[in-house]
Amino acid sequence: MRTDACFPPDELASWVAVRRYAVPAWMIEKSAARREAGDWRGACEAANVDVEFDLAKVAAEHGEETARALEADLLELAPDLLRWHLPRILHGHSALSTDRTFLLSGTDPWLQVRTRTIVSGTQRLRLLFDSADDATNLDDWTDARHLWSAPGSAGLRERIGGTPFLRADGTAETTGSLAERVILAQEDGRTEEAWELAGVTLDRTVDRSSRYVSDLGKVLQGEPINIPVLADEIRRAGRKKAWLKLHWATAVELRLLDDGGMSVAAASADRMKRRRALPEALFRRLPDLDLLRHGAIGVAELHPLVVASLFPGYDGPVTGPPGPGTPAAVRVRCKEGAWHEMRGGVATAHAAEERRREQALKALGGKVTGCFAVEEHWRGQEGRLPRGLRAQRKELFARAQHGDEAGVLALLEAGLDPRARDGRDRTLLHYLPCVNHTELLPLLLKAGVDLEANDQEGRTPLLFAVGHAGPEALVRALIDAGARTDCTDDSGRSLRHLVRLMKRYELRFLYDQVSDDIGEDWYGEYYDEDDDYDWDSPEEQDERGPGA
Structure with missing residues:
Protein backbone atom coordinates (compact mmCIF):
# COMPACT_ATOMS: atom_id res chain seq x y z
CA MET A 1 0.00 0.00 0.00
CA ARG A 2 1.55 3.30 -1.12
CA THR A 3 -0.45 6.10 0.44
CA ASP A 4 2.42 8.51 -0.21
CA ALA A 5 1.72 8.22 -3.93
CA CYS A 6 -1.28 10.53 -3.81
CA PHE A 7 -0.44 12.75 -0.83
CA PRO A 8 2.69 14.14 0.77
CA PRO A 9 3.03 12.38 4.17
CA ASP A 10 1.79 15.36 6.20
CA GLU A 11 -1.24 15.85 3.94
CA LEU A 12 -2.10 12.16 4.16
CA ALA A 13 -2.08 12.28 7.97
CA SER A 14 -4.21 15.42 7.87
CA TRP A 15 -6.83 13.93 5.55
CA VAL A 16 -7.04 10.76 7.63
CA ALA A 17 -7.60 12.95 10.71
CA VAL A 18 -10.22 15.04 8.88
CA ARG A 19 -12.20 11.98 7.88
CA ARG A 20 -11.89 10.46 11.35
CA TYR A 21 -12.71 13.48 13.52
CA ALA A 22 -14.24 16.38 11.57
CA VAL A 23 -17.74 14.94 11.03
CA PRO A 24 -18.41 12.24 13.64
CA ALA A 25 -20.96 9.54 12.94
CA TRP A 26 -23.36 10.72 15.65
CA MET A 27 -23.43 14.18 14.02
CA ILE A 28 -24.33 12.66 10.63
CA GLU A 29 -27.07 10.49 12.13
CA LYS A 30 -28.60 13.21 14.29
CA SER A 31 -28.48 15.85 11.55
CA ALA A 32 -29.99 13.47 8.99
CA ALA A 33 -32.81 12.52 11.35
CA ARG A 34 -33.74 16.16 11.91
CA ARG A 35 -33.49 16.97 8.18
CA GLU A 36 -35.71 14.04 7.22
CA ALA A 37 -38.24 15.24 9.79
CA GLY A 38 -38.33 18.64 8.08
CA ASP A 39 -36.50 20.38 10.93
CA TRP A 40 -33.73 22.24 9.11
CA ARG A 41 -32.83 24.28 12.20
CA GLY A 42 -32.42 21.11 14.23
CA ALA A 43 -30.24 19.64 11.48
CA CYS A 44 -28.01 22.72 11.62
CA GLU A 45 -27.81 22.58 15.39
CA ALA A 46 -26.77 18.93 15.28
CA ALA A 47 -24.02 19.74 12.76
CA ASN A 48 -22.66 22.68 14.81
CA VAL A 49 -23.97 25.32 12.41
CA ASP A 50 -25.16 28.63 13.88
CA VAL A 51 -28.19 30.03 12.01
CA GLU A 52 -27.91 33.83 11.99
CA PHE A 53 -31.17 34.85 10.30
CA ASP A 54 -34.91 34.49 10.75
CA LEU A 55 -37.27 33.45 7.96
CA ALA A 56 -40.01 35.80 9.14
CA LYS A 57 -37.62 38.72 8.93
CA VAL A 58 -36.46 37.59 5.48
CA ALA A 59 -40.09 37.57 4.31
CA ALA A 60 -40.68 41.04 5.73
CA GLU A 61 -37.57 42.52 4.10
CA HIS A 62 -37.36 40.62 0.81
CA GLY A 63 -40.84 39.28 0.17
CA GLU A 64 -42.71 36.02 0.67
CA GLU A 65 -41.46 34.52 -2.60
CA THR A 66 -37.82 34.95 -1.56
CA ALA A 67 -38.55 33.47 1.87
CA ARG A 68 -40.29 30.43 0.34
CA ALA A 69 -37.37 29.81 -2.05
CA LEU A 70 -34.93 30.13 0.85
CA GLU A 71 -36.93 27.71 2.98
CA ALA A 72 -36.98 25.19 0.12
CA ASP A 73 -33.19 25.33 -0.05
CA LEU A 74 -32.92 25.00 3.73
CA LEU A 75 -35.09 21.87 3.69
CA GLU A 76 -32.63 20.35 1.20
CA LEU A 77 -29.56 21.49 3.10
CA ALA A 78 -27.51 18.67 4.64
CA PRO A 79 -25.20 20.65 6.94
CA ASP A 80 -23.21 17.55 7.86
CA LEU A 81 -22.53 16.89 4.15
CA LEU A 82 -21.56 20.53 3.71
CA ARG A 83 -19.07 20.20 6.58
CA TRP A 84 -17.74 16.99 4.99
CA HIS A 85 -16.83 18.74 1.73
CA LEU A 86 -15.52 22.08 3.02
CA PRO A 87 -11.81 22.69 2.35
CA ARG A 88 -9.30 22.10 5.11
CA ILE A 89 -6.01 23.44 6.35
CA LEU A 90 -3.63 20.51 6.01
CA HIS A 91 0.11 20.07 6.72
CA GLY A 92 -0.37 18.85 10.28
CA HIS A 93 -3.82 20.38 10.79
CA SER A 94 -7.36 19.15 10.15
CA ALA A 95 -9.24 22.39 10.82
CA LEU A 96 -11.56 24.15 8.41
CA SER A 97 -9.96 26.63 6.05
CA THR A 98 -10.34 29.95 7.84
CA ASP A 99 -12.21 33.14 6.94
CA ARG A 100 -13.97 31.62 3.93
CA THR A 101 -17.43 32.38 2.53
CA PHE A 102 -19.35 29.81 0.47
CA LEU A 103 -22.39 30.97 -1.49
CA LEU A 104 -25.02 28.22 -1.55
CA SER A 105 -28.02 29.76 -3.27
CA GLY A 106 -29.70 33.04 -4.19
CA THR A 107 -28.40 36.06 -6.04
CA ASP A 108 -28.00 38.93 -3.57
CA PRO A 109 -28.61 38.42 -0.71
CA TRP A 110 -27.28 34.88 -0.66
CA LEU A 111 -27.72 31.84 1.50
CA GLN A 112 -24.12 31.44 2.57
CA VAL A 113 -21.92 29.68 5.09
CA ARG A 114 -18.83 31.21 6.67
CA THR A 115 -15.94 29.65 8.52
CA ARG A 116 -14.27 31.22 11.53
CA THR A 117 -11.08 33.26 11.42
CA ILE A 118 -8.83 31.32 13.80
CA VAL A 119 -7.33 27.90 13.01
CA SER A 120 -7.17 26.79 16.63
CA GLY A 121 -10.64 28.07 17.50
CA THR A 122 -14.12 26.64 17.24
CA GLN A 123 -15.08 24.71 14.12
CA ARG A 124 -18.68 25.90 14.29
CA LEU A 125 -20.03 27.31 11.03
CA ARG A 126 -22.13 30.45 10.50
CA LEU A 127 -25.17 30.20 8.20
CA LEU A 128 -26.35 33.59 6.92
CA PHE A 129 -28.77 35.08 4.42
CA ASP A 130 -27.03 38.31 3.54
CA SER A 131 -24.90 40.18 1.04
CA ALA A 132 -21.37 38.88 0.45
CA ASP A 133 -19.85 42.29 -0.26
CA ASP A 134 -17.53 42.05 2.75
CA ALA A 135 -16.32 38.53 1.92
CA THR A 136 -12.59 38.36 1.14
CA ASN A 137 -12.27 34.64 0.31
CA LEU A 138 -15.33 33.75 -1.72
CA ASP A 139 -16.35 30.39 -3.22
CA ASP A 140 -19.46 30.16 -5.37
CA TRP A 141 -21.19 26.85 -4.65
CA THR A 142 -24.55 27.88 -6.11
CA ASP A 143 -23.97 25.43 -8.96
CA ALA A 144 -22.45 22.81 -6.65
CA ARG A 145 -25.49 21.43 -4.89
CA HIS A 146 -23.86 18.00 -4.88
CA LEU A 147 -21.65 19.35 -2.08
CA TRP A 148 -24.38 20.52 0.31
CA SER A 149 -27.87 19.43 -0.77
CA ALA A 150 -29.23 16.01 0.18
CA PRO A 151 -31.09 15.51 -3.14
CA GLY A 152 -28.24 17.16 -5.05
CA SER A 153 -25.67 14.78 -3.55
CA ALA A 154 -26.74 12.16 -6.09
CA GLY A 155 -24.84 14.15 -8.72
CA LEU A 156 -21.46 13.85 -6.98
CA ARG A 157 -20.22 10.90 -9.06
CA GLU A 158 -20.97 12.66 -12.36
CA ARG A 159 -19.42 15.96 -11.29
CA ILE A 160 -16.10 14.38 -10.27
CA GLY A 161 -15.90 12.30 -13.44
CA GLY A 162 -16.52 8.87 -11.92
CA THR A 163 -14.42 6.79 -9.55
CA PRO A 164 -11.07 5.89 -11.16
CA PHE A 165 -9.48 2.67 -9.88
CA LEU A 166 -12.69 1.73 -8.03
CA ARG A 167 -15.73 -0.31 -9.08
CA ALA A 168 -19.31 0.68 -8.35
CA ASP A 169 -19.20 -1.48 -5.21
CA GLY A 170 -16.07 0.27 -3.92
CA THR A 171 -13.61 -2.53 -4.66
CA ALA A 172 -10.39 -1.90 -6.56
CA GLU A 173 -10.28 -2.12 -10.35
CA THR A 174 -7.85 -0.74 -12.93
CA THR A 175 -9.27 -0.17 -16.39
CA GLY A 176 -6.59 2.03 -17.97
CA SER A 177 -9.08 4.85 -18.49
CA LEU A 178 -7.93 8.36 -19.32
CA ALA A 179 -8.65 9.53 -15.77
CA GLU A 180 -6.52 6.71 -14.34
CA ARG A 181 -3.61 7.43 -16.69
CA VAL A 182 -3.75 11.13 -15.81
CA ILE A 183 -3.69 10.36 -12.07
CA LEU A 184 -0.78 7.94 -12.42
CA ALA A 185 1.21 10.54 -14.33
CA GLN A 186 0.50 13.13 -11.63
CA GLU A 187 1.53 10.75 -8.85
CA ASP A 188 4.76 9.81 -10.66
CA GLY A 189 5.72 13.47 -10.93
CA ARG A 190 5.06 13.60 -14.70
CA THR A 191 2.89 16.66 -14.24
CA GLU A 192 3.15 18.17 -17.70
CA GLU A 193 2.53 14.80 -19.30
CA ALA A 194 -0.64 14.44 -17.21
CA TRP A 195 -2.05 17.69 -18.60
CA GLU A 196 -1.08 16.78 -22.14
CA LEU A 197 -2.74 13.35 -21.78
CA ALA A 198 -5.98 15.17 -20.96
CA GLY A 199 -5.63 17.21 -24.16
CA VAL A 200 -4.65 20.47 -22.47
CA THR A 201 -2.16 22.77 -24.22
CA LEU A 202 0.58 24.10 -21.94
CA ASP A 203 0.97 27.84 -22.47
CA ARG A 204 4.46 28.71 -21.26
CA THR A 205 4.00 32.46 -21.49
CA VAL A 206 5.62 33.95 -18.39
CA ASP A 207 3.46 36.23 -16.27
CA ARG A 208 5.77 39.21 -15.68
CA SER A 209 3.46 40.77 -13.10
CA SER A 210 4.75 38.62 -10.26
CA ARG A 211 8.18 37.40 -9.25
CA TYR A 212 6.56 34.28 -7.81
CA VAL A 213 5.50 32.91 -11.20
CA SER A 214 8.31 31.64 -13.40
CA ASP A 215 7.68 28.09 -14.59
CA LEU A 216 4.33 26.50 -15.39
CA GLY A 217 5.55 23.02 -14.52
CA LYS A 218 6.58 24.10 -11.02
CA VAL A 219 3.24 25.81 -10.43
CA LEU A 220 1.33 22.64 -11.34
CA GLN A 221 3.70 20.19 -9.64
CA GLY A 222 2.13 18.16 -6.86
CA GLU A 223 -1.36 19.67 -7.23
CA PRO A 224 -4.10 16.97 -7.10
CA ILE A 225 -6.16 18.69 -9.80
CA ASN A 226 -8.98 16.71 -11.40
CA ILE A 227 -7.87 17.67 -14.91
CA PRO A 228 -10.44 15.75 -17.01
CA VAL A 229 -13.42 17.65 -15.52
CA LEU A 230 -12.05 21.20 -15.87
CA ALA A 231 -13.42 21.97 -19.34
CA ASP A 232 -16.92 20.80 -18.35
CA GLU A 233 -16.83 22.94 -15.20
CA ILE A 234 -15.86 26.02 -17.21
CA ARG A 235 -18.66 25.41 -19.73
CA ARG A 236 -21.13 24.78 -16.92
CA ALA A 237 -20.27 28.19 -15.49
CA GLY A 238 -20.96 29.75 -18.90
CA ARG A 239 -17.41 31.03 -19.32
CA LYS A 240 -14.61 30.93 -21.85
CA LYS A 241 -11.89 31.00 -19.23
CA ALA A 242 -11.40 30.39 -15.54
CA TRP A 243 -8.75 30.77 -12.84
CA LEU A 244 -7.57 28.24 -10.31
CA LYS A 245 -5.94 29.68 -7.20
CA LEU A 246 -3.36 27.17 -6.05
CA HIS A 247 -1.26 29.03 -3.48
CA TRP A 248 -1.24 32.44 -1.86
CA ALA A 249 0.82 33.89 -4.73
CA THR A 250 0.29 31.54 -7.67
CA ALA A 251 -2.62 30.58 -9.89
CA VAL A 252 -3.29 29.20 -13.35
CA GLU A 253 -5.52 30.54 -16.09
CA LEU A 254 -7.57 28.09 -18.15
CA ARG A 255 -8.91 29.04 -21.59
CA LEU A 256 -11.32 27.14 -23.81
CA LEU A 257 -9.95 27.17 -27.36
CA ASP A 258 -11.92 27.56 -30.57
CA ASP A 259 -11.00 24.04 -31.66
CA GLY A 260 -12.68 22.57 -28.55
CA GLY A 261 -9.47 22.14 -26.59
CA MET A 262 -8.18 23.98 -23.55
CA SER A 263 -4.95 25.72 -22.58
CA VAL A 264 -3.36 26.36 -19.18
CA ALA A 265 -0.95 29.16 -18.29
CA ALA A 266 0.68 30.31 -15.06
CA ALA A 267 -0.67 33.52 -13.55
CA SER A 268 -0.18 35.73 -10.54
CA ALA A 269 -2.71 35.35 -7.78
CA ASP A 270 -2.54 39.13 -7.34
CA ARG A 271 -4.02 39.67 -10.81
CA MET A 272 -7.08 37.56 -10.07
CA LYS A 273 -8.05 39.15 -6.77
CA ARG A 274 -11.10 40.77 -8.30
CA ARG A 275 -12.00 37.75 -10.40
CA ARG A 276 -14.00 34.88 -9.00
CA ALA A 277 -11.84 31.79 -9.15
CA LEU A 278 -13.23 28.32 -9.80
CA PRO A 279 -14.04 26.90 -6.35
CA GLU A 280 -11.41 24.55 -4.99
CA ALA A 281 -13.95 21.77 -4.45
CA LEU A 282 -14.72 21.79 -8.19
CA PHE A 283 -11.19 21.36 -9.47
CA ARG A 284 -9.34 19.27 -6.88
CA ARG A 285 -9.65 15.49 -6.81
CA LEU A 286 -12.01 14.22 -4.16
CA PRO A 287 -9.67 13.11 -1.35
CA ASP A 288 -12.00 10.25 -0.42
CA LEU A 289 -11.17 8.43 -3.66
CA ASP A 290 -7.42 8.56 -3.07
CA LEU A 291 -7.83 7.51 0.57
CA LEU A 292 -10.02 4.57 -0.48
CA ARG A 293 -7.77 3.54 -3.31
CA HIS A 294 -4.74 3.28 -1.06
CA GLY A 295 -6.49 1.68 1.90
CA ALA A 296 -6.32 4.60 4.33
CA ILE A 297 -10.09 4.40 4.97
CA GLY A 298 -12.94 2.06 4.01
CA VAL A 299 -16.18 2.69 2.14
CA ALA A 300 -18.18 2.10 5.33
CA GLU A 301 -16.42 5.08 6.96
CA LEU A 302 -17.60 7.61 4.38
CA HIS A 303 -20.61 9.90 4.64
CA PRO A 304 -23.72 7.88 3.69
CA LEU A 305 -24.77 10.36 0.98
CA VAL A 306 -21.27 10.16 -0.53
CA VAL A 307 -21.41 6.36 -0.56
CA ALA A 308 -24.88 6.35 -2.17
CA SER A 309 -23.66 8.53 -5.05
CA LEU A 310 -20.17 7.13 -5.64
CA PHE A 311 -20.81 3.43 -5.07
CA PRO A 312 -24.37 2.44 -6.00
CA GLY A 313 -23.27 -1.22 -6.06
CA TYR A 314 -22.08 -1.21 -2.44
CA ASP A 315 -24.39 -3.27 -0.24
CA GLY A 316 -22.47 -3.30 3.03
CA PRO A 317 -23.09 -1.29 6.19
CA VAL A 318 -22.29 2.43 6.22
CA THR A 319 -21.26 3.29 9.78
CA GLY A 320 -19.57 6.61 9.11
CA PRO A 321 -16.31 7.70 10.74
CA PRO A 322 -15.31 5.41 13.63
CA GLY A 323 -15.83 6.63 17.17
CA ARG A 421 -2.53 19.49 28.07
CA ASP A 422 -1.92 19.73 24.33
CA GLY A 423 1.26 20.88 22.59
CA ARG A 424 0.38 24.52 23.31
CA ASP A 425 -0.32 23.89 27.01
CA ARG A 426 -4.07 24.17 26.54
CA THR A 427 -6.35 22.15 28.76
CA LEU A 428 -9.75 20.77 27.87
CA LEU A 429 -11.18 23.89 29.52
CA HIS A 430 -9.51 25.93 26.75
CA TYR A 431 -11.35 23.78 24.18
CA LEU A 432 -14.82 24.42 25.61
CA PRO A 433 -15.64 27.05 22.90
CA CYS A 434 -15.54 24.15 20.42
CA VAL A 435 -18.00 21.83 22.19
CA ASN A 436 -21.25 21.88 24.13
CA HIS A 437 -19.91 22.81 27.55
CA THR A 438 -22.94 22.04 29.69
CA GLU A 439 -21.93 18.48 30.56
CA LEU A 440 -18.18 18.75 30.09
CA LEU A 441 -17.46 21.84 32.22
CA PRO A 442 -18.72 20.41 35.55
CA LEU A 443 -16.94 17.12 34.85
CA LEU A 444 -13.61 18.87 34.22
CA LEU A 445 -13.90 21.08 37.29
CA LYS A 446 -14.74 18.06 39.46
CA ALA A 447 -11.67 16.28 38.06
CA GLY A 448 -9.47 19.18 39.18
CA VAL A 449 -8.63 20.77 35.84
CA ASP A 450 -7.15 24.19 36.67
CA LEU A 451 -9.59 27.01 35.94
CA GLU A 452 -6.68 29.48 35.79
CA ALA A 453 -4.28 27.37 33.72
CA ASN A 454 -2.24 29.42 31.24
CA ASP A 455 -1.49 28.23 27.73
CA GLN A 456 1.73 29.18 25.91
CA GLU A 457 0.34 32.66 25.22
CA GLY A 458 -0.63 33.17 28.86
CA ARG A 459 -4.36 32.78 28.21
CA THR A 460 -6.66 31.30 30.81
CA PRO A 461 -9.73 29.35 29.65
CA LEU A 462 -11.85 32.50 30.17
CA LEU A 463 -9.49 34.66 28.09
CA PHE A 464 -9.44 31.98 25.43
CA ALA A 465 -13.25 31.72 25.36
CA VAL A 466 -13.67 35.48 24.92
CA GLY A 467 -11.01 35.69 22.20
CA HIS A 468 -12.02 32.50 20.35
CA ALA A 469 -15.78 32.95 19.88
CA GLY A 470 -16.84 31.09 22.99
CA PRO A 471 -20.61 31.58 23.41
CA GLU A 472 -21.94 33.95 26.04
CA ALA A 473 -23.36 31.03 28.04
CA LEU A 474 -19.87 29.52 28.33
CA VAL A 475 -18.33 32.84 29.38
CA ARG A 476 -20.95 33.24 32.10
CA ALA A 477 -20.52 29.62 33.21
CA LEU A 478 -16.75 30.05 33.61
CA ILE A 479 -17.25 33.23 35.63
CA ASP A 480 -19.88 31.52 37.80
CA ALA A 481 -17.41 28.69 38.38
CA GLY A 482 -14.95 31.21 39.84
CA ALA A 483 -12.75 32.19 36.89
CA ARG A 484 -10.82 35.38 37.58
CA THR A 485 -11.69 38.41 35.48
CA ASP A 486 -8.57 40.45 36.32
CA CYS A 487 -6.31 38.31 34.13
CA THR A 488 -4.20 39.29 31.11
CA ASP A 489 -2.36 37.27 28.50
CA ASP A 490 1.34 37.54 27.67
CA SER A 491 0.62 40.44 25.31
CA GLY A 492 -1.05 42.42 28.07
CA ARG A 493 -4.57 42.00 26.72
CA SER A 494 -7.26 41.93 29.37
CA LEU A 495 -10.79 40.63 29.04
CA ARG A 496 -11.88 44.22 28.48
CA HIS A 497 -9.46 44.56 25.56
CA LEU A 498 -10.58 41.26 23.99
CA VAL A 499 -14.28 42.04 24.29
CA ARG A 500 -13.74 45.25 22.38
CA LEU A 501 -11.19 43.97 19.89
CA MET A 502 -13.27 40.92 18.93
CA LYS A 503 -16.51 42.96 18.81
CA ARG A 504 -18.21 40.72 21.36
CA TYR A 505 -21.33 42.87 21.55
CA GLU A 506 -23.12 40.36 23.75
CA LEU A 507 -20.41 40.58 26.45
CA ARG A 508 -20.95 44.16 27.51
CA PHE A 509 -21.58 42.95 31.06
CA LEU A 510 -18.01 41.66 31.16
CA TYR A 511 -16.58 44.82 29.63
CA ASP A 512 -18.27 46.87 32.33
CA GLN A 513 -17.11 44.47 35.04
CA VAL A 514 -13.39 44.61 34.20
CA SER A 515 -11.44 47.68 35.27
CA ASP A 516 -9.84 49.71 32.49
CA ASP A 517 -6.65 49.77 34.59
CA ILE A 518 -6.04 46.10 33.83
CA GLY A 519 -3.78 45.40 30.88
CA GLU A 520 -1.05 47.22 29.00
CA ASP A 521 -1.54 50.77 27.74
CA TRP A 522 0.04 49.98 24.37
CA TYR A 523 -2.91 47.88 23.36
CA GLY A 524 -5.09 50.95 23.25
CA GLU A 525 -3.57 51.83 19.88
CA TYR A 526 -6.07 49.48 18.26
CA TYR A 527 -8.88 51.78 19.32
CA ASP A 528 -9.35 55.07 21.13
CA GLU A 529 -10.28 54.40 24.74
CA ASP A 530 -11.69 57.93 24.96
CA ASP A 531 -14.30 57.24 22.29
CA ASP A 532 -17.73 56.02 23.31
CA TYR A 533 -18.09 52.37 22.33
CA ASP A 534 -21.19 51.57 20.31
CA TRP A 535 -22.44 48.35 21.91
CA ASP A 536 -25.17 47.77 19.35
CA SER A 537 -24.44 45.03 16.85
CA PRO A 538 -24.14 45.97 13.14
CA GLU A 539 -27.69 44.67 12.61
CA GLU A 540 -29.03 46.89 15.40
CA GLN A 541 -27.14 49.87 14.00
CA ASP A 542 -28.74 49.24 10.59
CA GLU A 543 -32.16 49.16 12.20
CA ARG A 544 -31.55 52.57 13.79
CA GLY A 545 -30.74 53.98 10.38
CA PRO A 546 -27.93 56.28 9.22
CA GLY A 547 -26.82 59.02 11.56
CA ALA A 548 -28.52 57.46 14.58
Missing part, protein backbone atom coordinates in the same frame (compact mmCIF):
# COMPACT_ATOMS: atom_id res chain seq x y z
CA PRO A 324 -13.26 6.35 19.93
CA GLY A 325 -12.39 2.89 21.15
CA THR A 326 -10.96 1.83 24.49
CA PRO A 327 -7.50 3.38 24.84
CA ALA A 328 -4.84 0.71 24.52
CA ALA A 329 -2.39 0.05 27.32
CA VAL A 330 1.02 1.65 26.74
CA ARG A 331 4.17 0.13 28.26
CA VAL A 332 6.30 2.63 30.14
CA ARG A 333 9.77 2.09 31.63
CA CYS A 334 9.50 2.83 35.32
CA LYS A 335 12.05 2.73 38.13
CA GLU A 336 14.85 0.17 38.21
CA GLY A 337 14.09 -0.92 34.67
CA ALA A 338 10.59 -2.25 35.39
CA TRP A 339 7.92 -1.94 32.70
CA HIS A 340 4.40 -0.83 33.64
CA GLU A 341 1.26 -0.29 31.61
CA MET A 342 -0.46 3.10 31.45
CA ARG A 343 -3.69 4.26 29.85
CA GLY A 344 -4.41 7.89 29.18
CA GLY A 345 -1.61 9.31 31.28
CA VAL A 346 -2.64 7.60 34.55
CA ALA A 347 -0.07 5.66 36.60
CA THR A 348 -2.33 2.78 37.65
CA ALA A 349 0.48 0.38 38.58
CA HIS A 350 1.36 2.24 41.79
CA ALA A 351 -0.34 2.20 45.17
CA ALA A 352 -1.65 5.34 46.86
CA GLU A 353 1.28 5.30 49.32
CA GLU A 354 3.81 5.44 46.47
CA ARG A 355 1.91 8.35 44.94
CA ARG A 356 2.02 10.27 48.23
CA ARG A 357 5.78 9.72 48.45
CA GLU A 358 6.28 11.06 44.93
CA GLN A 359 4.10 14.09 45.68
CA ALA A 360 6.08 14.80 48.84
CA LEU A 361 9.34 14.49 46.89
CA LYS A 362 8.08 16.92 44.28
CA ALA A 363 6.95 19.40 46.96
CA LEU A 364 10.50 19.37 48.38
CA GLY A 365 11.96 20.18 44.97
CA GLY A 366 12.85 16.66 43.94
CA LYS A 367 12.40 15.16 40.49
CA VAL A 368 9.74 12.53 39.90
CA THR A 369 10.63 9.62 37.67
CA GLY A 370 9.11 6.60 35.93
CA CYS A 371 5.34 6.42 35.58
CA PHE A 372 4.88 9.55 37.68
CA ALA A 373 7.13 11.53 35.35
CA VAL A 374 4.98 10.37 32.42
CA GLU A 375 1.92 11.63 34.31
CA GLU A 376 3.61 15.02 34.64
CA HIS A 377 4.36 15.08 30.91
CA TRP A 378 0.70 14.24 30.16
CA ARG A 379 -0.31 17.23 32.26
CA GLY A 380 1.99 19.67 30.50
CA GLN A 381 5.37 19.40 32.20
CA GLU A 382 8.38 19.32 29.89
CA GLY A 383 9.30 15.92 28.61
CA ARG A 384 8.39 13.45 25.90
CA LEU A 385 5.42 11.13 26.12
CA PRO A 386 5.61 7.58 24.76
CA ARG A 387 4.20 7.33 21.23
CA GLY A 388 1.03 5.52 22.29
CA LEU A 389 0.13 8.15 24.87
CA ARG A 390 0.86 10.93 22.39
CA ALA A 391 -1.66 9.33 20.02
CA GLN A 392 -4.28 9.10 22.78
CA ARG A 393 -3.75 12.74 23.74
CA LYS A 394 -3.91 13.79 20.09
CA GLU A 395 -7.24 12.03 19.60
CA LEU A 396 -8.68 13.59 22.75
CA PHE A 397 -7.92 17.14 21.65
CA ALA A 398 -8.78 16.50 17.99
CA ARG A 399 -12.25 15.35 18.98
CA ALA A 400 -12.61 18.35 21.26
CA GLN A 401 -11.61 20.83 18.54
CA HIS A 402 -14.08 19.34 16.06
CA GLY A 403 -16.99 19.63 18.48
CA ASP A 404 -17.26 15.91 19.25
CA GLU A 405 -18.27 16.21 22.90
CA ALA A 406 -19.68 12.67 22.81
CA GLY A 407 -16.28 11.37 21.72
CA VAL A 408 -14.47 13.38 24.41
CA LEU A 409 -16.81 12.10 27.13
CA ALA A 410 -16.36 8.53 25.88
CA LEU A 411 -12.57 8.84 26.08
CA LEU A 412 -12.72 10.29 29.58
CA GLU A 413 -15.08 7.52 30.68
CA ALA A 414 -12.62 5.00 29.22
CA GLY A 415 -9.93 6.27 31.58
CA LEU A 416 -8.10 9.17 29.94
CA ASP A 417 -6.89 11.70 32.48
CA PRO A 418 -8.89 14.94 31.88
CA ARG A 419 -5.97 17.03 33.15
CA ALA A 420 -4.11 16.55 29.86
